Amino acid sequence: MRFATYTAEGQQHYGAVTEAGMVALNRDCPEWPTLLDAVQAGGLQTLADRAAEKPVTHKTFRFEMVLPNAPRILCVGVNFPDRNAEYKDGSDQPKYMSLFPRFASGFTGHDQPLIRPPENHTLDYEGEVAIVIGKPGRRIAQADAYDHIAALTLCNEGTIRDWVRHAKFNVTQGKNWDCSGAMGPWLVPFTEAAQLDDARIITRVNGEVRQDDTLRRMTHPIRRQIEYISTFMTLRPGDIIVTGTPTGAGARFDPPRYLAPGDVVEVEVNGIGILRNGVEDEAI
Numbered sequence: 643m644r645f646a647t648y649t650a651e652g653q654q655h656y657g658a659v660t661e662a663g664m665v666a667l668n669r670d671c672p673e674w675p676t677l678l679d680a681v682q683a684g685g686l687q688t689l690a691d692r693a694a695e696k697p698v699t700h701k702t703f704r705f706e707m708v709l710p711n712a713p714r715i716l717c718v719g720v721n722f723p724d725r726n727a728e729y730k731d732g733s734d735q736p737k738y739m740s741l742f743p744r745f746a747s748g749f750t751g752h753d754q755p756l757i758r759p760p761e762n763h764t765l766d767y768e769g770e771v772a773i774v775i776g777k778p779g780r781r782i783a784q785a786d787a788y789d790h791i792a793a794l795t796l797c798n799e800g801t802i803r804d805w806v807r808h809a810k811f812n813v814t815q816g817k818n819w820d821c822s823g824a825m826g827p828w829l830v831p832f833t834e835a836a837q838l839d840d841a842r843i844i845t846r847v848n849g850e851v852r853q854d855d856t857l858r859r860m861t862h863p864i865r866r867q868i869e870y871i872s873t874f875m876t877l878r879p880g881d882i883i884v885t886g887t888p889t890g891a892g893a894r895f896d897p898p899r900y901l902a903p904g905d906v907v908e909v910e911v912n913g914i915g916i917l918r919n920g921v922e923d924e925a926i
Contacts, residue, residue, distance in 0.1 A: 643690040644828040644915075645793075647677050647708055647751070650700040656680070658693035659828050663701035665693045677829070678709050681774060681792050682879040686831045705751035708795050708826040709774070714881045715744045716871060717770075717799060717817070721861050721886025739862040739870060742813040744799070744884070747820055752827030755922040756800050758903065759819055764803035765901045765921065768887035769845030769853050769909035771838070772797040772825060773864060775881040780872055787868035790877060793829035794837060796909050796917040797884045798845075800824070803893045803900070824919045825882075837913050838864055843888055846908045847901070855888035862886070 644659040650666075656677035657666040667680075667689050674680040680689055719740035750756065758765045776792020800823035806816030830837070838857055845853035857864070864885055871877065892899040901907065901921045909917040 643693060644830055645677060645680075645686065645689060646826065646828040647706040647710055648700070648703040649706055650703040654706065655700070657699070658689065660698060663698040664703050665696050666699040667692060667696075670696070676711055678711050678880050681709070681776060681829070684776060684792070684879070686792060686829070690831075705753055705827050707746060707749040707751050707824070708829055709880065709882065710746055712746045712880060712882050713878070715746065715884065716881070717742050717744055717884040718862065718867055718886045719813070722855055722888045723859055723861065724889045735861065739867065741871070742817060744817050744823070748800075748818045749797075749823045749825040750821040750919070751824065752917055753919070754824065755821070755920045756798070756824060756901065756907070757819070757821040757922060757924045758901065759802065759822075759924050760926060762802050762804045763900060763902075764893070764898070765822065766801045766803050766892045767845060767847065767852070767901060767907045768799040768801060768891050769843050770797045770799050770884050770887045771841060771843065771857065771911055771914070772882050772884045773832070773838075774829060775877045775883070776832075776879050778876060778878050780876040782868050782872040782877070784865040784869045787865040788832070788835055788838070790868060791832040792879065793831050794914055795825060795829050796827070796911055796914055798824045798907055798909050798917055798919060799884055799887060800901075803898075824917055826917055827915060830914050841911050841913060844910045845888075845890065846910070847892075847899075848906055852892070853888045853890035857885070860886055
C-alpha cells in the first residue's frame, strides 16, 4: 500500500494510491488530520486496513509534497564513492557525514514543476532516497536503526548551486528555494531491510541517465546515519532523513549541465517508484 498527500476539487487530502485513483482517508480518520499525524501515531497499517474497505474517491487530483508539514528534514551530503572527488578541492574523504537542514516549503510534489528563480539559473538535481522516522529514539544503535523507520519516499534534492557558495559555511540558502526540489510521490511503508539494502537510484534528465548507483555503496550507510544523527538529537516520528545522492549531478559536468525550463527529471528507485518533475521559470 502507498500513501500520498494530494489536492482534488480545491481541497487537500491524504489517502491510499491505487491504479484507479486515490482513496481519501482523512475524512475517515478525524483523529489524524494529515498524513504526518498518521505517521506520528504509527497508523500506516490502520490506513491500509481502512483503504481496503473503500472505493476510489478521486480520479482527478494533483500530488503534493508527500509530507507538506514535515517538522524536520535533515539531508546527508557527499555520501557516495567519488562524490568528494567531484568537488576538486584536494580534500580527503571526511570521517564524519555532512548534514544540513531543508524545509518543507522547498519541495513540491510529483508531476509538479521545479521552479527556477530569476535571481540565479544554476538549478541542479540530486536523486535520493528519503526515510521517514516512525519510532522516537536517542543514541540509537546501528543494529536497531531500521526499527525506527516508518516509511520510504523519493527526493529530488534540487539545489541553486551558486547560492551554496555565498559564504564560508552556507549550504542552507542554496538548498531552500521555494519548490526547487520535490519529494514523493508517496510513502511506501518500510517492512524489511531489503527495501533499502537492495535499492538502486537512477536519475534521468530528458530520458538520459545521469545518476546510477546502489545504496549498498553509500559512504555512510543509513544505519550509520540514524546512529550518528540520534547522537546529538532525539529523532521523532515524522522526521525525514534525505540519505545522499550519487555522482552525476549537473554541476559536476564540464561545462555544468543545469536544469532549464522544459527539462524533465525522473528519480527512480526499485520498490518505491518514480518521482517525475518538469522545470519552469518562476512567474513574477
